[in-house]
Amino acid sequence: MSDLNEISKGLRWYVVHTYSGYENKVMISIQKVVSNRGLGDKIVAVRVPVEKVLEVKRDKEVEKENKLFPGYVMVKMEMNDETWHVVRNITGVTGFVGPGSRPTPISDQEVADLMLEEEAPAPTVVLSFKVGDTVQITGDVFEGQIGIVESISDDLSKAHVLIKRGRRDLPADIDTSHISPVK
Secondary structure, eight states: OGGGGGTOOSEEEEEEEEOTTOHHHHHHHHHHHHHHHTOTTTEEEEEOOEEEEEEEETTEEEEEEEESSTTEEEEEEEOSHHHHHHHHTSTTEEEESSSTTOOOBOOHHHHHHHTTTSOOOOOEEEOSOOTTOEEEEOSSTTTTOEEEEEEEOTTSSEEEEEEEETTEEEEEEEEGGGEEEOO
8 A cells, every 4th residue: 555655645534434333433443543643643633424403302302413424434634554554444444435445535625515624514403393283382371282383484493373272273473392293
């Protein structure tokens, strides 16, 4: 692999293939080896791209992380024989992505698209109900009441609900964290 020193000069992002489910273990192992061997100037970042999603279940918001690329870890490193061997010999790593045995850095556009250089984006809210669903209010002034979702705000924080009150429906704007679907 002595031609690795000629592959790239400087720090670039590379994609490392791992066993599925080992992404976080590989990331932690790489970080430990870098720390132990003093390679912080050659391997500067390790990421497992994830998307944070807020799911509303019952009256609780639960934050979940979904891996964008299961089985892959992104590493920003200077590619040379030493760093290649360090990463390649981590338990759970099957190899670098690239033609044959030549690791190929990802393009600057792909780095920007994956937001590897930026902070993680704000979580995405996923509601367990939609417009037209029958729901129960689990908090707020109308706790325990049943209604039908008429509309949901653009930021998914409020829902306009028609609450059943005898022969009339009472319109109310309710925080989506206080709404759960009726099964």
